[in-house]
Amino acid sequence: MDGDTLRVGSERVRLFGVDAPELSQICDAEGAKVACGRRAAQWLRSRVQGHTLQCSAVDKDRYGRLVARCRIGGVDLGQSIVESGWATAYRKYSLQYVDAEARARAARRGIWALGFERPDAYRRARIANSAPQVPPDARCLVKGNVSSKGVRIFHLPGSRDYPAVRINAGKGERWFCSAAEATAAGWRPAR
Numbered sequence: 001m002d003g004d005t006l007r008v009g010s011e012r013v014r015l016f017g018v019d020a021p022e023l024s025q026i027c028d029a030e031g032a033k034v035a036c037g038r039r040a041a042q043w044l045r046s047r048v049q050g051h052t053l054q055c056s057a058v059d060k061d062r063y064g065r066l067v068a069r070c071r072i073g074g075v076d077l078g079q080s081i082v083e084s085g086w087a088t089a090y091r092k093y094s095l096q097y098v099d100a101e102a103r104a105r106a107a108r109r110g111i112w113a114l115g116f117e118r119p120d121a122y123r124r125a126r127i128a129n130s131a132p133q134v135p136p137d138a139r140c141l142v143k144g145n146v147s148s149k150g151v152r153i154f155h156l157p158g159s160r161d162y163p164a165v166r167i168n169a170g171k172g173e174r175w176f177c178s179a180a181e182a183t184a185a186g187w188r189p190a191r
Helices: 036-048 077-084 098-107 119-129 179-184
Strands: 005-008 011-015 027-029 032-034 053-060 066-072 142-146 152-155 174-176
Touching: 005 053, 011 077, 036 077, 066 077, 077 098, 142 179, 152 179, 174 179
Parallel strands: 011 066
Antiparallel strands: 005 011, 027 032, 053 066, 142 152, 142 174
16 A cells, blocks of 8 residues: 555555655655655565465554554564665554664665655644635634544634644534533543
8 A cells, every 4th residue: 555554455554663655755865856655665565465364453543443563474564664665664563673673774775865854744734724614613722532442532713732632423423612622521631
C-alpha cells in the first residue's frame, strides 16, 4: 500500500517501529523533485511480492490496521527497509531500528541521499495546512475523539492537539457545546 503498510489478503498490516515517507511525499535531490513516498512503496513491494511473510502482531492502530513485525525468510522487513534508507526508525513507538537508521544515514542511502522531511513532520504539516473541520453548530466547538484504545476524549479549542483532531462520526466521534456536556456524556478531557 505504501512504504510501511502492506496488504496481506484482506488485512492491512502496518510494519512496527518504522515510518516511511507518505505516498504523496516529494523529496529534493539537489533541485530535482523525487517521489520518495512512491519509491519507498516500490522498495517494499519489490521485497514482498511473491514471498511468504511471517508476521507477529504487536497491536492494532487507530486506523484498524494490524501493527506487526514481519519477516521474509528470517529477515526482519522493518530492519531491511530502514537499513536501505527508505524508512526511518519510528522512535515514538520503538527504538529497535535506530542503529539501522544511523547506518543508512551515514551511508546516504535512500531518503538520506535526498533533502527530505521526516514522515511524521510531513503528516503534521499537512494536517495543520488542511482546512479546519466545521462543526454542525458554530457554538459547539469541543471535539469528542475516540482514541485507538477506544477511550473517549474531548479536546477544547486552543489545546495542543485540537487542530489535528478530526471528527469521524462513523467511529462514534462527535462535537460538544461545552466541556460539561462532554463530561456528562462520559468523555474525559485530553491530558
